[in-house]
Amino acid sequence: MRCTLGVDIGTSSSKGVLVADDGVILATATRSHDVSRPRTGWVEMDGRVWWDEFVAIVRELLAAAPAAEVAGVGVSGMGPCILLADDADEPVRPAILYGVDTRSGAQIERMTAELGVDEIARIGGSTLTSQAGGPKLAWVAEEDPDAWARARRLFMPASWLARRLTGAYVLDHQSASQVSPLYDIENERWHEPWWERYAGRIEQPSLAWAGDVAGKVTADAASATGIPAGTAVITGTIDAWTEAVSVGAHEVGDLMLMYGTTMFLVATGAETLRTPSMWTTAGAFAGTRNLAGGLSTSGALTAWLKDLTGADYPELLADAEASGPGAAGLLLLPYFAGERTPIQDPDARGVIAGLTLEHTCGDLYRAALEATALGVRHNVETMRAAGADIRRIVAVGGGTQGRLWMQVVSDVTGLVQEVPATTIGASYGAAFLAATAIAAAGEAPAITDWNPIIETIRPDPALRTFYDTLFDRYVRLYEGSKDVVHELAAAQRGASA
Incomplete structure (x- = not known):
């Protein structure tokens, strides 16, 4: 049976x-893994794990379907990540992950001063934030000079897998556009x-x-994975795309809303839209542009509450549903790992307002969902x-398995969400891209x-006024607590140092 493989390297697991x-x-097939957080604001991962898990996943998939004839391979991964490797393609240090890693604040400030905020936005599309790859490169050069001296190549998870499978050294345009400010978004090339x-x-x-096809599986990669030599491998891109x-x-006109460890949003258009609060990127396909955003915690926050309370998810969800809209008067800011868009504040922290002795675990869980x-x-x-x-919203990711979470999002935002039959996520999209790449003309x-x-998930119109009021309080709570929270974040950095 002719088929395609898709593997995605995520923040907390790899899926195939x-x-x-x-x-x-x-x-x-799935392999779970952990990121490393050696200091407050640092989020790293050993890039060698990406290939090891890819090999294990592929061998499990092929063993589960021995009659399958793999005709193409799709790769995907979290990003933008900065994995630097030497001449022999050995990582010189752990990969620095996307916007949840906030270590490059000094480099962002310096590069912005050197290049000018308007010029950075004109060339790269976005102002520099913790999501940008360029300042992370500058951080390595300044803070880890031994690693920088050995570094020769730049990878992200998808391009790392493509390299190991085919020998090609290639990065997709979408990922490159997030190595801000080193990519020229209008001319779709590196800004020399x-x-x-930098x-x-x-x-x-x-x-x-x-x-696009990056190359074909080499004999060495075939021996390691079991994928036939000569099989086409696509270039791939970042998991949200x-x-x-x-x-x-x-x-x-589409907006993708990804429910996962973090929450991610990608709006697709034909024009380059620029705003300092969001990320402007190249699209996954030629001729498209994206305005993207992401919460630093979503599933990570609910997992934290699960571990903290010792309750299981079905119990917490049932209690949260019983709690009802407004979580019995609780309001929570979900900035437990700083926040990416739209506030772009790595020193933001979680806040739980309105707590009383009467509140329950279900109230807290409901407040986290809200x-x-x-x-x-x-x-x-x-x-x-x-x-x-934004004309159409489609939900995807592991969080779509919980109807309550999606209903809360629709009620709070007033948005209708469409849910497809398969929400397994990026690995499925990678397999589809591979199937498209190998299809004969006119048969994609x-x-x-x-x-x-x-x-289709539709908002409850009876809750519109209630959540309008809660949203106003949400914005004001951040503004009102920001100064104190920043002082606490500085104290946390000092403690971890």
Whole structure:
């Protein structure tokens, strides 16, 4: 049976899927892992784990479906990440992860002063934040000079897998556009003056689009994985964009809402929209642009509450549903790992307001769900203010398995969400991109055939006024507590140092 493989390297796990050419899932596999947090604001991972887990997942998938004939391989991963490797493609230090790693504040400030905020936005599309890859490169150069002296190549999870599978040194345009400010978004190429200034010793990866074929599986990679030598491998991209592909939310006017360890939003348009509060990037496909945003915690916050209380998810969800809208008067700011968009504040911290001795674990869990929904609303309103034309919203990710969470998001935002049949996420999107890449002319599959919409979540109009008021309080709570919270964040950094 002809099929494609898709593997995605995520923040808390790697997931793989084997998919028949009609979109039917033949087998799935997962490997859990942890990130390292050696200091407050630092989030790292050993890049060698990405390949090790890829090999283990692929071998499990192939063993589960021995009749499968793998015709293409799709790769995807969290990002933007900064994994630097030497001439022999050995990592010189742990990979620095995306915007949840906030160590590069000094480099952001210095580069912004050197280049000018307006010029950075003109060339790269976005102002510099903890999400940007350029300041993370500068941090390594300044704070880990021994590693920098050995560094020769730049990888992200998808490009690392493509390199190990094919030998190609390539990065997709979407990922490259998040190595701000080193990518010229209008001309879709590396910005040579700034690359030379901040990353001159690093060999530039060639650029391709996510669904382009990066190369073919080498004999060595075939021996390690069991994938036949000569099998096509796509370039791949960052997981949120691959998730958008997996549910068909990558056309102009679409918004993809990804429920995961973090929450991510990607709005697709034809024009380059710029706002300092969000991230402007190249799209996954030629001719598209994205305005993107992300919460630093969502599933990570609910997992923290689960571990803290010792309750299981079904119990917490039942109690949260019983708690009802407003969580018995609680209001929570979900900034437990700083916050990315739209406040762009790495020193933000979690706040729980309104606590009394009468509140329960269910109230806290309900407040956490509402907090992530309020964060989504804050992002959507900021996108629309910047000119984003959002006509259709599609939900994806592990959090879509819980109906209550999605209903809360719709109620808080007033948005209708479409839910497709398969919400396994980026690994499925990577398999689809691989199937498209190897298809004969005129025979490429349609994602609407692979993954049709099966459910629609509609907001309760009776709750609109209530959540309008709560959103106003949410915004004011951040502004009112910000100064004290920043002092506490500084004290935390001192303690961890």
